[in-house]
Amino acid sequence: MSFLPSFSAPTPTPVSSGSAAFAAPAAPPTQAELLDFARRAAADPQLIASLPLDPQGRTWVRLDGPGGSEAWLIGWPPGSGTGWHDHADSIGAFVTAAGELTEHALAARIPTDGWKTLELTDGVDRSRRLPAGQGRSFGRHHVHEVLNESAERHAISVHAYYPPLPRIRRYSRTGRILRLEQVEHPEDWQ
Numbered sequence: 001m002s003f004l005p006s007f008s009a010p011t012p013t014p015v016s017s018g019s020a021a022f023a024a025p026a027a028p029p030t031q032a033e034l035l036d037f038a039r040r041a042a043a044d045p046q047l048i049a050s051l052p053l054d055p056q057g058r059t060w061v062r063l064d065g066p067g068g069s070e071a072w073l074i075g076w077p078p079g080s081g082t083g084w085h086d087h088a089d090s091i092g093a094f095v096t097a098a099g100e101l102t103e104h105a106l107a108a109r110i111p112t113d114g115w116k117t118l119e120l121t122d123g124v125d126r127s128r129r130l131p132a133g134q135g136r137s138f139g140r141h142h143v144h145e146v147l148n149e150s151a152e153r154h155a156i157s158v159h160a161y162y163p164p165l166p167r168i169r170r171y172s173r174t175g176r177i178l179r180l181e182q183v184e185h186p187e188d189w190q
């Protein structure tokens with residue numbers, strides 16, 4: 001049980017202009033704010049055109065996300081994908097800017113630690129197609145894979161995560177069996 005301490009009404013205090021000493025800390029961005037950022041960035045043709053594209057593999061450009069979030073512009077050549085992974089304790093959002101992406105996701109809360117293989121129950125698989133302008137946000141421990149299933153068209157998308165990704169867990173999937181393969185930390189991505 002917990003209770004909130006009562007506060008007396010705040011008294012206006014004169015603060016000299018230009019002082020940041022009393023500024024309240026910024027609230028962490030919400031899923032909706034990350035999605036809104038990704039949507040607006042994906043609708044910026046100059047930004048999207050600035051991403052170099054490589055037919056052999058994905059390409060990345062780091063962006064400044066809102067509220068200290070980690071954001072990326074990502075290019076997906078035909079047939080490329082992420083493999084199954086989660087984003088640990090980060091929330092996130094992504095929006096397709098060009099082409100079309102497919103997301104396969106699990107509609108189940110997966111225990112984060114202490115297991116190596118899990119047998120998924122029936123009915124937890126969800127798939128969605130995300131053409132240009134479409135996206136989604138997700139909460140902590142969201143498990144998914146993202147693919148460009150097109151045979152000939154590049155896809156481009158904008159992603160944002162908060163807190164900035166401390167780690168990613170990578171999984172392999174064989175039918176209903178999900179197996180933890182690797183935990184990647186930021187130093188692995190340098």
Ligand SMILES: [Fe+2]
Nearest residue numbers: 085086087144
């Ligand atoms: Fe992801």
